[in-house]
Amino acid sequence: MKIKSSVENLKWEISGTIYKVLIEDENILQKLENKIRSNIDDKISYETNVKGRMTHWDAFKHDDDFKELISEFFNKCSYYDIFHGAKSKDGLFHFLINNAWGNILKKGEKVNRHHHLGVDYASVLYFDNHAPLYTDAGKIKTERGLIVTIPSFLFHWVEPLDKDIERYTIAWNWSFTKKWDLPGVKEEILK
Numbered sequence: 001m002k003i004k005s006s007v008e009n010l011k012w013e014i015s016g017t018i019y020k021v022l023i024e025d026e027n028i029l030q031k032l033e034n035k036i037r038s039n040i041d042d043k044i045s046y047e048t049n050v051k052g053r054m055t056h057w058d059a060f061k062h063d064d065d066f067k068e069l070i071s072e073f074f075n076k077c078s079y080y081d082i083f084h085g086a087k088s089k090d091g092l093f094h095f096l097i098n099n100a101w102g103n104i105l106k107k108g109e110k111v112n113r114h115h116h117l118g119v120d121y122a123s124v125l126y127f128d129n130h131a132p133l134y135t136d137a138g139k140i141k142t143e144r145g146l147i148v149t150i151p152s153f154l155f156h157w158v159e160p161l162d163k164d165i166e167r168y169t170i171a172w173n174w175s176f177t178k179k180w181d182l183p184g185v186k187e188e189i190l191k
Contacts, residue, residue: 014153016137016151018149018154019147020140020147020148021076021080021082021147021149022147023073023146024145025069025072028068028072031065032060032102032170036103036168037104037168039059039102040054040104044056049111049113050103050105051105051109052111053104054102054103055102056101057100058099059100060102061100074093086176094176095174095175095176097174098118098119098172099172100172100173101170102171103168104168105131105167108161109161110158110160110161111156114155116152116173117153119174120174120176121150121175122149122150122156122172122174123150123171124147124169124171125146126147126168126169128165130142131158131167133148134156134157134158134159135150136154136155136156137154152173
């Protein structure tokens with residue numbers, strides 16, 4: 001059998017949409033921030049692209065306060081017609097959250113440049129404006145309660161913090177469910 005192969009490095013432009021939603025529910029923000037602080041996992045802290053402290057990957061996946069936040073997020077998305085066409089025939093959003101974790105960065109700590117291929121979107125909730133999110137599409141200012149959602153293929157990172165502060169975030173990977181998703185997979189459904 002004769003096989004020919006080649007590798008070519010080609011450059012092309014990819015575009016996508018970055019979504020921003022502001023959650024102004026201080027009660028839920030305080031609850032989630034406290035849960036990050038009390039659920040740090042020393043086994044994976046500093047071992048991932050997050051060069052700081054973090055919770056387990058699934059620390060928030062089934063958390064009731066996080067689910068309330070997600071519900072508020074999709075309600076705002078629906079109101080502003082974000083993710084146009086993502087609702088199914090029953091008028092609901094059907095999606096899977098793959099994982100959801102918290103991060104704390106201190107002075108000198110950072111998040112390495114990376115992407116989240118394997119899901120549709122990566123979202124992050126900010127608890128302050130201490131450091132912007134850098135992406136290959138540009139710099140994004142952060143603020144308390146801001147959720148930034150980017151396409152999974154967009155490279156992003158956080159520069160080392162230069163202030164003596166703690167920067168809290170919750171990040172999660174998720175996808176809208178597809179017709180071909182396996183039956184029996186537990187999905188989240190929100191109006």
